[in-house]
Amino acid sequence: MLSVENLSVDFHLRRGMFTPPRTLSAVRNVSFTIAPGQTYGLVGESGSGKSTIGRAILRLAPVTAGTIRFDGEDIAAAGLHTPLRYRRDVQAIFQDPMSSLNPRQTVGETIAQAIRRHRPMDAAACSREVARIIDSVGLAAYHAQRRPHELSGGQRQRVAIARALAVRPRLIICDEPVSALDLSTQAQVINLLVELQHEFGLSYLFIAHNLDVVRHVSHRIGVLYLGRLVETGPAAEVHDAPRHPYTRMLVASTLVADPELQARRSRARRLQLRGELPSPLAPPPGCAFHTRCRWAQESCRQHMPELEACGDSQAACIRLAEIDDEELIA
Numbered sequence: 001m002l003s004v005e006n007l008s009v010d011f012h013l014r015r016g017m018f019t020p021p022r023t024l025s026a027v028r029n030v031s032f033t034i035a036p037g038q039t040y041g042l043v044g045e046s047g048s049g050k051s052t053i054g055r056a057i058l059r060l061a062p063v064t065a066g067t068i069r070f071d072g073e074d075i076a077a078a079g080l081h082t083p084l085r086y087r088r089d090v091q092a093i094f095q096d097p098m099s100s101l102n103p104r105q106t107v108g109e110t111i112a113q114a115i116r117r118h119r120p121m122d123a124a125a126c127s128r129e130v131a132r133i134i135d136s137v138g139l140a141a142y143h144a145q146r147r148p149h150e151l152s153g154g155q156r157q158r159v160a161i162a163r164a165l166a167v168r169p170r171l172i173i174c175d176e177p178v179s180a181l182d183l184s185t186q187a188q189v190i191n192l193l194v195e196l197q198h199e200f201g202l203s204y205l206f207i208a209h210n211l212d213v214v215r216h217v218s219h220r221i222g223v224l225y226l227g228r229l230v231e232t233g234p235a236a237e238v239h240d241a242p243r244h245p246y247t248r249m250l251v252a253s254t255l256v257a258d259p260e261l262q263a264r265r266s267r268a269r270r271l272q273l274r275g276e277l278p279s280p281l282a283p284p285p286g287c288a289f290h291t292r293c294r295w296a297q298e299s300c301r302q303h304m305p306e307l308e309a310c311g312d313s314q315a316a317c318i319r320l321a322e323i324d325d326e327e328l329i330a
């Protein structure tokens with residue numbers, strides 16, 4: 001249904017009238033597909049380019065190169081005129097629903113407005129539809145009268161999901177939808193998204209920095225480092241048997257609720273991610289991860305690795321064959 005091919009996004013930064021703009025490569029040559037009813041999870045540290053990919057699909061970030069096809073049609077080439085059908089089929093939910101919900105509108109009015117924008121119907125049918133959608137996201141009927149500031153963070157995220165569902169989308173870009181919520185609310189919202197996927201056959205692009213969260217909802221996962229995919233494949237394989245050094249170190253550095261697993265991850269000190277993501281304005285030569293990789297050697301500074309098949313996944317590292325499998329701790 002969605003096919004992203006060799007997507008690159010550059011931002012041109014101007015510092016003053018008389019200095020030439022500098023180019024920041026936020027996304028480089030990223031490719032993936034999302035089938036109907038499936039979730040593709042994008043994971044990586046802050047600044048790795050996850051949101052920019054989501055925004056490019058939503059036509060909110062410029063596409064420098066590559067294609068974004070939806071049902072075969074190149075959306076990136078559509079210029080300013082995004083087809084109306086695409087604007088309905090592809091919806092989004094973000095980390096902070098407060099910033100995208102109108103503080104003066106009740107929940108019922110917000111959902112009704114979204115319904116009427118794409119599906120004309122009379123007032124009675126619209127209020128029946130609002131009630132049905134409110135129920136389907138696990139809110140009570142009385143929440144229809146509430147305004148965003150009268151709701152908890154989890155309830156506000158349910159309203160954002162309801163508003164997206166109101167237009168009957170086929171794909172939802174979920175950009176860090178649970179990062180601002182406490183752990184138990186995170187689980188509830190994630191379970192809701194999974195249930196809605198089964199009920200309505202939805203597809204998701206699920207963006208998060210926590211690999212365990214992404215693993216839980218995704219069929220396939222892409223791991224981003226400094227704008228490039230360094231590993232991609234079936235969710236279970238990428239999470240439980242990571243190949244790329246960055247994915248291994250990301251797994252080892254992710255906090256989990258299971259105390260035994262957390263203790264094992266904390267003990268694997270050599271695998272803990274240290275240091276900052278390099279600046280995309282001055283990416284390291286060769287493999288961009290070599291500055292933080294515990295397996296890096298001189299050749300890694302000289303060669304930019306391409307994604308290569310390993311098992312059912314693909315990973316971009318010239319030392320894959322030499323890296324010790326003992327050091328896997330999912």
Ligand SMILES: Nc1ncnc2c1ncn2[C@@H]1O[C@H](COP(=O)(O)OP(=O)(O)OP(=O)(O)O)[C@@H](O)[C@H]1O
Binds near residue numbers: 024047049
């Ligand atoms: N509109 C913009 N103009 C200039 N640079 C931008 C713009 N949007 C993003 N960037 C830069 O592009 C890079 C990728 O940003 P992006 O927000 O996509 O990363 P991310 O992985 O989603 O991070 P986070 O989890 O913090 O949102 C960053 O270096 C960021 O500063």
